[in-house]
Amino acid sequence: MATFRAIKEEMERRIAAREWEPGAMIPAEEELAREFGSARATVNRALQELARAGVVERKRKAGTRVSLHPVREARFVIPLVRQEIEAEGAEYRYALLSREMERAPDLVRARLGVEGELLHLRCLHLANGAPFQFEDRWINPAAVPGALEESFAGISPNEWLVRNSPFSQADFSFRAARASRSEAEILGLPEGEAVFIAERATFIGDAPVTLVRLVHPPGYVLRTSL
Missing domain, CATH: 1.10.10.10 (Winged helix-like DNA-binding domain superfamily/Winged helix DNA-binding domain)
Structure with a gap:
């Protein structure tokens, strides 16, 4: 068979x-x-x-x-930032900048389709002591109640969610932009410097899990395969 x-x-x-x-x-x-x-x-x-x-x-x-015109499918694997950095032979370090329960901005609520307060986390990932990625994340506690009990002081939300929260669907967007004042300060860049931004929303069934905005300084390379 x-x-x-x-x-x-x-x-x-x-x-x-x-x-x-x-x-x-x-x-x-x-x-x-x-x-x-x-x-x-x-x-x-x-x-x-x-x-x-x-x-x-x-x-x-x-x-x-x-298919008359076959479309090849690009597959994006959600990476662990730690593994990305260590794969380059660099030393990984993580810093939690803030952790708050708060009402999300209109754009975040519209993207996730939720009301009420969400868990808002702001984190910095470093490679050999230099900023590698600023992570600005919103987590829906209704879908991931365990997140409310986690301090995220010793583990990044990226790693924690990969270990603890399955998802069935993800929406990705990628673009070049200029760093806002706060993003520039966190990444140690001049305000308005060009940065690479990746945004990702994940869902389990119809329930939104998280929306994250990942900001990388110049020099970051995104790789995928067909």
């Missing part, structure tokens, strides 16, 4: 070899299950993986077609 991974790889081979040409219908799940000697659910999982990668297009009651 073929595994879903073996089925997926064979489908990818057929598409790459133009045995299944762009726009062509792929055989039905029942037919593929018989061919591979596997359960229909196994075939369905393989097709779902290919659909997420943009290789095939699936429509209810219309079947599955090879």
